Amino acid sequence: MKKLLAILLCILLVISTVTSAYAIEYGNDVDINCGDELGEDSNEPTTVLIEANNKGVLGGYLTKSDGSYTANAYPKSTFDGWYDKTGALITTNPTVTPEALGEYYAARFTTENLINDSGFENYTSGQKIYDGSNSAKQKWTVHNETSAAPLTASWANLYASDTYSKTGNISSKMQPPWQLISTDVKLAPNTLYYIGFDWLYTTKVAGTAITNLNYGLFVPNSSNKMVAMEAGSTTSITSNNIAVATWNKTGFVFETGDTVPNNVVFGYTYKVDNPDSSVSTDDENNTQLYMDDIMIIPTEKFDITLDATNVATIVPVNGSANGFAVKGEPYSFTAITEPDITPAVSVAGEALTADEKGVYSFIPTANSTIKIDCGAADEGKPAHGKDYEGRDLTKYNADVYLKNIWEGDTVTTKPQCL
Numbered sequence: 001m002k003k004l005l006a007i008l009l010c011i012l013l014v015i016s017t018v019t020s021a022y023a024i025e026y027g028n029d030v031d032i033n034c035g036d037e038l039g040e041d042s043n044e045p046t047t048v049l050i051e052a053n054n055k056g057v058l059g060g061y062l063t064k065s066d067g068s069y070t071a072n073a074y075p076k077s078t079f080d081g082w083y084d085k086t087g088a089l090i091t092t093n094p095t096v097t098p099e100a101l102g103e104y105y106a107a108r109f110t111t112e113n114l115i116n117d118s119g120f121e122n123y124t125s126g127q128k129i130y131d132g133s134n135s136a137k138q139k140w141t142v143h144n145e146t147s148a149a150p151l152t153a154s155w156a157n158l159y160a161s162d163t164y165s166k167t168g169n170i171s172s173k174m175q176p177p178w179q180l181i182s183t184d185v186k187l188a189p190n191t192l193y194y195i196g197f198d199w200l201y202t203t204k205v206a207g208t209a210i211t212n213l214n215y216g217l218f219v220p221n222s223s224n225k226m227v228a229m230e231a232g233s234t235t236s237i238t239s240n241n242i243a244v245a246t247w248n249k250t251g252f253v254f255e256t257g258d259t260v261p262n263n264v265v266f267g268y269t270y271k272v273d274n275p276d277s278s279v280s281t282d283d284e285n286n287t288q289l290y291m292d293d294i295m296i297i298p299t300e301k302f303d304i305t306l307d308a309t310n311v312a313t314i315v316p317v318n319g320s321a322n323g324f325a326v327k328g329e330p331y332s333f334t335a336i337t338e339p340d341i342t343p344a345v346s347v348a349g350e351a352l353t354a355d356e357k358g359v360y361s362f363i364p365t366a367n368s369t370i371k372i373d374c375g376a377a378d379e380g381k382p383a384h385g386k387d388y389e390g391r392d393l394t395k396y397n398a399d400v401y402l403k404n405i406w407e408g409d410t411v412t413t414k415p416q417c418l
């Protein structure tokens with residue numbers, strides 16, 4: 001009863017005093033934000049909230065330890081501070097203690113991520129994020145393959161799990177492959193978005209691997225099937241050689257046009273190669289896909305150009321192979337040179353040092369030129385992508401990796417898989 005009262009009080013407080021959307025709109029957040037331990041000690045606040053931005057998107061989550069609360073920002077979000085009932089800033093220290101708390105504290109974040117609770121931290125491990133026994137559309141919905149309708153089946157559950165997490169303690173876990181998992185997103189027109197997430201898979205069936213992870217922006221068509229919102233709004237990872245139980249990061253950029261459908265979802269499906277036919281793909285010991293820190297954020301992209309002679313080039317590692325980088329995302333590459341050359345690699349005059357695998361990395365904040373100085377080996381050599389007479393060799397080559405420093409806008413710029 002005490003818990004119920006705390007929840008009711010919490011909801012009433014939100015309805016009566018909060019003007020923008022709060023975390024409490026999701027029932028599963030109640031325990032975290034208005035937990036039954038709150039209020040039992042006279043030193044504790046009645047309510048501790050995570051405040052959502054004006055799109056109803058949360059920028060982080062709370063953890064509690066020995067009666068103190070810590071506000072944790074999701075990736076691509078920042079913690080602004082704790083605010084009291086009147087909206088006054090109390091502290092920018094992310095950890096607050098129960099002493100002298102007022103009626104409630106709200107943790108406020110700045111975020112542009114369109115995915116609410118992108119790290120699944122407001123769920124508890126084992127909780128069903130999508131409950132397949134309930135046919136209603138839910139915050140996250142499992143579909144029968146690409147049907148727009150929710151899938152009703154006792155095994156069709158999306159779980160919160162603490163077995164693996166990229167950040168925080170929780171990630172989402174999907175067990176049966178082939179289904180579509182989706183959540184609503186509201187996109188702005190004429191905006192470049194970065195769409196990405198961290199993912200991991202496990203399997204107990206020897207030789208089984210995820211072979212296709214298809215994700216992006218979908219809409220229902222007139223046949224009530226989920227289809228790509230438009231060309232380039234989805235992309236796929238196709239591989240049968242991805243390590244088990246290892247987090248992988250993936251993402252791509254997509255630019256919306258003048259109009260955006262109002263029923264867009266972010267969704268993903270995955271397929272597995274299941275050579276052991278004696279094990280059902282529905283078996284709980286079979287292949288499972290974990291997702292964490294799903295991001296759909298407005299972004300900018302920067303041109304990456306190469307300043308080198310033809311004795312050197314670069315191969316992007318986690319950046320685009322088409323000459324651009326996404327704001328805030330590391331751009332990594334290896335430098336390829338003729339044998340026995342140790343190049344000096346720099347960006348905007350700042351020297352870069354390769355890691356043990358020979359990978360250089362930097363975070364672009366503007367259009368960037370990667371300079372590869374091969375010293376004496378550059379003498380008398382034409383610039384990368386040009387012949388000895390300075391004629392452009394890349395202009396009509398659609399497969400060129402990088403836009404040459406002297407090039408115009410000759411490469412495709414949207415959308416590209418990173």
Ligand SMILES: [Ca+2]
Nearest residue numbers: 119167168170
């Ligand atoms: Ca998480």
